[in-house]
Amino acid sequence: MASNDDYAESVLSVVERIPPGRVMTYGAIAEYLGAGGPRQVGSVMSHYGGPVPWHRVVNASGRVVPGHEQEALRRLREEGTPLRGDRVNLREALWWPDESDR
DSSP states (O other), X not given: OOOHHHHHHHHHHHHHHXXXXXXXXXXXXXXXXXXXXXXXXXXXXXXXXXXXXXXXXXXXXXXXXXXXXXXXHHHHHHTTOOEETTXXXXXXXXXXXXXXXX
């Protein structure tokens, strides 16, 4: 795996490209990068995620970041992200970068 700084930059770069109204899971970001796992992505987001659209990264069941639920759900609603109660409807909202996004 690349250095911690390189990994963090890669995670943040992917998050910056998630379009409004769409989300990625922590695990999907790790899978896309081919490195780390959901916990590593979560760690990057907790330390460096403020400037990027952090609310577009959810867990595998569609739940938003703990401790910031109200703000995340508000932002997701404003963007028209499909929700089911307090979870993102992953069937409709999950996004995966294509090769042109690399």
